[in-house]
Amino acid sequence: MATLIPNYALAEIIGEKIEIDAGTVDELIREGIARYGEPFKKAIAHAAIAVNGRTISYLKGKKTKLQAADTVWLILPASGG
Amino acid sequence: MALCTGYMGKSYDIDLSTGEIKILDISQHVDLYLGGKGVGTRLLYDNTPPGMDPYDDRMPLIFSTGPLTGTSAPQSNRFVVTTKSPLTGAVANSTCGGDFARQLKRAGVDVVMVRGKAKAPVYIEITDEGGASIKDATRLWGKGAVETQELLPKGFGKAVIGPAGENRVRFACIVSQERVAGRTGCGAVMGAKNLKAIIADGKMKIVAEDKDAFEELRKSMVKYLKSHPMTGKILPDLGTANIVNTAAGRNILPVNNFQRGTDHRAPRISGEALAAKHLKRRVGCVNCPIVCGRGIDLHGKRTKGPEYETLSIMGSNLGNFNLPDIFEWNYLCDDLGMDTISTGGVLGFATELTERGMLKSNLSFDSHEAVAGLLHDIAHRNGLGDDLAEGVKRMSEKYGGHDFAIHVKGLELPGYDPRGCYGQGLEYATTNRGGCHVQGATMFLEATGPISIDPLSVKSKAGLVILQQNLSAAICSSVFCMFSSYAMLPRQVFGLDPQGMSYKAVTQVLLNSGPILELVLKAKAPLSMLWFEKFLTYVMGKKVSLGDYTELGERVFNLERIYNIREGFTSRDDTLPPRILNESTFKGVSGGVPLHEMLPKYYRIRGWDKYGIPRDQTLDRLGITT
Ligand code: SF4
Numbered sequence: 001m002a003t004l005i006p007n008y009a010l011a012e013i014i015g016e017k018i019e020i021d022a023g024t025v026d027e028l029i030r031e032g033i034a035r036y037g038e039p040f041k042k043a044i045a046h047a048a049i050a051v052n053g054r055t056i057s058y059l060k061g062k063k064t065k066l067q068a069a070d071t072v073w074l075i076l077p078a079s080g081g
Numbered sequence: 082m083a084l085c086t087g088y089m090g091k092s093y094d095i096d097l098s099t100g101e102i103k104i105l106d107i108s109q110h111v112d113l114y115l116g117g118k119g120v121g122t123r124l125l126y127d128n129t130p131p132g133m134d135p136y137d138d139r140m141p142l143i144f145s146t147g148p149l150t151g152t153s154a155p156q157s158n159r160f161v162v163t164t165k166s167p168l169t170g171a172v173a174n175s176t177c178g179g180d181f182a183r184q185l186k187r188a189g190v191d192v193v194m195v196r197g198k199a200k201a202p203v204y205i206e207i208t209d210e211g212g213a214s215i216k217d218a219t220r221l222w223g224k225g226a227v228e229t230q231e232l233l234p235k236g237f238g239k240a241v242i243g244p245a246g247e248n249r250v251r252f253a254c255i256v257s258q259e260r261v262a263g264r265t266g267c268g269a270v271m272g273a274k275n276l277k278a279i280i281a282d283g284k285m286k287i288v289a290e291d292k293d294a295f296e297e298l299r300k301s302m303v304k305y306l307k308s309h310p311m312t313g314k315i316l317p318d319l320g321t322a323n324i325v326n327t328a329a330g331r332n333i334l335p336v337n338n339f340q341r342g343t344d345h346r347a348p349r350i351s352g353e354a355l356a357a358k359h360l361k362r363r364v365g366c367v368n369c370p371i372v373c374g375r376g377i378d379l380h381g382k383r384t385k386g387p388e389y390e391t392l393s394i395m396g397s398n399l400g401n402f403n404l405p406d407i408f409e410w411n412y413l414c415d416d417l418g419m420d421t422i423s424t425g426g427v428l429g430f431a432t433e434l435t436e437r438g439m440l441k442s443n444l445s446f447d448s449h450e451a452v453a454g455l456l457h458d459i460a461h462r463n464g465l466g467d468d469l470a471e472g473v474k475r476m477s478e479k480y481g482g483h484d485f486a487i488h489v490k491g492l493e494l495p496g497y498d499p500r501g502c503y504g505q506g507l508e509y510a511t512t513n514r515g516g517c518h519v520q521g522a523t524m525f526l527e528a529t530g531p532i533s534i535d536p537l538s539v540k541s542k543a544g545l546v547i548l549q550q551n552l553s554a555a556i557c558s559s560v561f562c563m564f565s566s567y568a569m570l571p572r573q574v575f576g577l578d579p580q581g582m583s584y585k586a587v588t589q590v591l592l593n594s595g596p597i598l599e600l601v602l603k604a605k606a607p608l609s610m611l612w613f614e615k616f617l618t619y620v621m622g623k624k625v626s627l628g629d630y631t632e633l634g635e636r637v638f639n640l641e642r643i644y645n646i647r648e649g650f651t652s653r654d655d656t657l658p659p660r661i662l663n664e665s666t667f668k669g670v671s672g673g674v675p676l677h678e679m680l681p682k683y684y685r686i687r688g689w690d691k692y693g694i695p696r697d698q699t700l701d702r703l704g705i706t707t
Pocket of ligand 1: 157365370564
């Protein structure tokens with residue numbers, strides 16, 4: 001069971017810490033869309049995804065495997081200031 | 082010597098001990114050091130003997146502008162304060178927006194160097210018609226920065242201190258409107274001089290040498306900044322608070338005195354939460370189209386909302402995820418005149434000391450009732466506040482906890498844990514004013530920006546950090562807002578899908594760009610390529626190339642380094658806190674920032690010897706005299 005931390009807007013709808021049973025990031029996305037529909041789809045479309053602090057571009061992309069204690073964040077693709 | 086356009090041609094050397102006001106000649110410095118931080122550092126170097134105490138009456142406190150200050154170039158109405166830091170003992174400088182810089186130029190003045198100590202509280206008034214005068218500030222002493230500005234004559238641009246500066250809190254800041262010259266304790270040096278404020282007013286104007294080209298560039302830059310994803314969307318919409326979620330997701334958000342890099346409650350203090358629930362208006366500095374400031378209401382009063390640094394260091398770093406608390410503390414720090422980063426850093430350290438039984442206090446990472454009261458105690462040096470006012474380094478010397486004392490050269494770290502951005506770690510270790518993020522901002526290219534050059538790799542980071550530091554030193558000498566540099570990345574980069582192949586390819590190329598970077602650092606581009614040099618060229622009427630510009634930054638950085646070495650700093654000070662060096666916050670990663678893998682290369686590329694001392698050839702090439 002991985003833990004998903006949605007961004008603020010999505011968290012307002014689905015909660016700030018979600019447990020999702022998924023073996024990969026891809027499965028997590030599918031499961032999220034199945035559970036939460038359009039708001040989840042919208043959030044994913046505009047987010048970078050990080051697993052345990054590493055964006056998945058440095059892991060295996062959407063094929064990145066997830067383990068029970070892993071934390072997945074949806075974050076802004078670009079920040080600064 | 083007559084100065085070119087961009088300079089008013091008059092600067093002051095004011096001695097508060099004798100009341101003497103002399104004209105200061107900066108003309109011999111502007112060719113090599115331009116203005117702002119560059120000229121400020123040169124004046125500091127030349128006007129102090131080695132080892133002078135920051136609180137010595139003779140210590141100069143230098144307010145300097147740049148050739149673009151007072152013009153309508155976006156993001157240019159800022160001033161720099163330079164002195165020796167009472168917090169670190171190293172060079173101190175801080176830049177500030179607000180209304181003072183523009184008004185100082187309009188009063189016909191480029192630089193004000195204040196020395197000596199007044200017998201009783203004073204303020205300095207500068208006008209185009211009346212020149213400079215020293216006035217009684219007894220009635221202002223003890224007042225907060227907000228009230229002080231209200232009580233001073235209307236229409237003037239102001240730079241003031243609060244009670245923290247008066248009481249020599251080592252991280253006291255200087256405030257202009259709602260903007261602060263926050264870091265390194267310049268406000269404490271001002272307070273030690275019994276100088277409550279410096280204010281300026283005038284009607285003089287700077288007319289660019291090439292007026293038409295300047296105006297055309299200004300218009301196109303405003304358009305560009307407004308259409309750029311970073312400066313036209315992310316910063317105006319979310320302020321610097323946009324970083325909170327990204328930092329938490331990338332494991333670089335300081336939590337509980339840098340014990341962790343993330344917390345699932347971070348979205349509660351994010352830019353999105355601030356915008357959705359509290360944002361009343363966007364506020365910006367003079368002539369800046371970006372308006373990154375957050376306007377909120379606090380107890381029915383219009384005030385400034387917190388920046389990312391405050392949200393992280395006075396929020397998650399204290400275990401606090403409640404926005405209204407942070408609003409309150411942010412306001413208090415600004416009014417009392419204290420840097421929020423160092424304040425949050427010292428409170429985080431004291432909280433961990435308390436939780437480990439090494440300090441008796443009411444501080445806790447789980448409840449925060451004690452914080453507001455302690456802020457007043459720090460500013461007035463009451464009880465425990467007197468110790469906290471000394472900063473983390475001195476606190477750790479008194480109470481222990483060296484391993485988790487989070488500072489570099491005595492300056493408390495800002496809100497980016499470098500264990501998730503190794504280049505930023507190198508930048509913290511080598512930046513001349515200590516643990517600071519705005520004199521390079523490498524984390525933008527590693528962890529927060531639209532492209533992420535593998536944050537957990539040391540590859541190419543030495544060259545990257547140097548490039549960033551040089552550019553930043555040039556920006557602070559010319560004097561632009563550092564945020565302008567975020568618009569240097571082409572818009573297209575922001576369109577890359579972070580999960581896509583192109584993104585991966587771009588970041589891989591950049592990660593392997595070390596040798597090219599070294600060449601770039603050595604080359605001297607003959608053209609004006611960025612808007613910084615173009616604006617300078619049009620205002621001053623003499624060509625400034627990108628090569629001139631980056632070399633200016635390199636020169637200023639090396640002069641700061643030489644100053645620090647003169648004041649007793651060595652390569653041993655180019656380090657990071659033990660917690661940051663030794664403990665990882667990443668699953669499967671052992672150890673912290675591998676600084677030892679980057680530092681020798683950094684010295685070599687800089688043209689320094691293995692002890693981190695700039696070689697004679699390097700100083701000669703840059704024209705630095707010592
Ligand atoms: S970007 Fe923000 S801090 Fe910089 S000049 Fe503009 S409003 Fe001021």
